[in-house]
Amino acid sequence: MKTRILGWAALVAVVAAAVNGLFVVPADLNQGDAQRIMYVHVASAWLAYASFGVTALAGIGYLVRRDLRLDAIALAGAEVGVMFTAFTIWGGMMWGKPVWGVFWQWEDPRLTTTALLLALYIGYLLLRRLTDDPHRRAARAAVVGLIAAVDIPIVHFSVLWWRGLHQGPTIGDPSKLLHPSAPLLFVLALLAMVGAFTLTWAYLLIRRYQLARLEWQREEEARLSRIVAARRAAPPPLVGNVEEPAR
Amino acid sequence: MTDVGFVIAGYGVILGGIGLYALLLARRLRAARDAVGAPTDADPPANDAPA
Numbered sequence: 141m142k143t144r145i146l147g148w149a150a151l152v153a154v155v156a157a158a159v160n161g162l163f164v165v166p167a168d169l170n171q172g173d174a175q176r177i178m179y180v181h182v183a184s185a186w187l188a189y190a191s192f193g194v195t196a197l198a199g200i201g202y203l204v205r206r207d208l209r210l211d212a213i214a215l216a217g218a219e220v221g222v223m224f225t226a227f228t229i230w231g232g233m234m235w236g237k238p239v240w241g242v243f244w245q246w247e248d249p250r251l252t253t254t255a256l257l258l259a260l261y262i263g264y265l266l267l268r269r270l271t272d273d274p275h276r277r278a279a280r281a282a283v284v285g286l287i288a289a290v291d292i293p294i295v296h297f298s299v300l301w302w303r304g305l306h307q308g309p310t311i312g313d314p315s316k317l318l319h320p321s322a323p324l325l326f327v328l329a330l331l332a333m334v335g336a337f338t339l340t341w342a343y344l345l346i347r348r349y350q351l352a353r354l355e356w357q358r359e360e361e362a363r364l365s366r367i368v369a370a371r372r373a374a375p376p377p378l379v380g381n382v383e384e385p386a387r
Numbered sequence: 388m389t390d391v392g393f394v395i396a397g398y399g400v401i402l403g404g405i406g407l408y409a410l411l412l413a414r415r416l417r418a419a420r421d422a423v424g425a426p427t428d429a430d431p432p433a434n435d436a437p438a
Contacts, residue, residue: 147409158402162394173390177397184401223408227401234397238390340405347412354419361423 143350147343153336157329165329174238179330181231183337184224185254189292190341191221192261196289199282211278212352213345214285218264220344225258240305248304253295260288272363274356 161179168175194217201210232251233243246252264284271277299308322330388396 154402154405158398162398173394176394180398180401223404227404230400231397234393234400237388238393340409344405344409344412347409347416351412351416351419354416354423357423358419 143343143346146339146346150336150339150343153339157333157336160332161329165325168326171239174235175326177231177235178326179333180337181228181235182330183333184228184231186334187337187341188221188224188228188257189296190338191217191224191345192257192285192289192292193217194345195221195261195264195285196292199285202278202282206275208274208278208356209353211274211281212349212356214278214281215265215268215352216345216348218261218281218285219348220341222258222261222265223344224341225254225261229254229258236305242305245305248306249298249302250295250304250306253291253298257288257291257295260291264288272359274359 157179161176165176167173195214198210198214198217201207202214229251232254237243244251264281267284268277268281271280298304299306
């Protein structure tokens with residue numbers, strides 16, 4: 141019931157933040173209306189980081205405690221994160237064409253490392269399909285999730301470490317927290333969208349976790365019924381008919 | 388395409404995609420609950436449930 145309330149709260153918050161970003165906040169002087177895409181693009185990017193962070197932490201937790209509930213959390217983070225990473229790339233492309241003149245540029249470190257992040261976590265989800273053994277699957281996925289998480293700081297700091305087309309942080313840099321390089325109205329609209337997306341993210345994460353638990357339960361039931369069927373199909377043991385071996 | 392067209396495409400795909408994912412997730416969850424006979428959000432809590 142609480143999750144359902146969270147879902148409705150997230151819906152209301154996203155609608156309100158979208159109306160604010162599209163119709164209330166004025167257009168940027170230089171970028172025009174295209175700047176409005178930043179609100180959903182940046183919010184998606186932050187939640188992609190958060191999702192994969194959840195996957196990495198839950199993976200560590202699984203490796204330490206061998207609890208499959210932690211693996212379900214890791215799976216939920218990865219699937220939701222893949223979705224938000226894809227939306228980050230889409231939003232960036234829709235903003236890049238009118239502002240940069242191109243949808244994509246492979247030479248840009250931020251863009252390329254984000255594409256790599258998406259590929260890594262799609263690989264993570266595919267890897268999980270390779271085995272039916274839940275503990276073997278969880279252990280392999282935890283290791284891959286940890287390796288893939290190395291790309292998260294690389295994506296984030298790529299705009300500071302290397303030169304490219306992508307601009308530097310607007311508010312993400314600690315030195316810009318109190319003095320962001322965007323008007324306060326834009327920053328507040330962005331924070332409102334990040335808040336609304338965070339509620340949505342929490343709702344989706346909980347629902348995907350619940351689904352993962354049910355899928356695991358269904359797998360266990362199927363495995364047990366296979367074992368029972370195999371035992372019934374096997375010939376009965378020859379108890380009593382076997383001659384004692386000569387001593 | 389104009390700036391407004393890119394804004395509509397950006398918001399449409401992202402917000403529409405999140406909504407679609409939420410709907411698909413709800414359907415998958417319902418199907419999985421039906422398959423294992425688990426209680427749904429709408430079901431009242433059982434009286435014999437531990438406190």
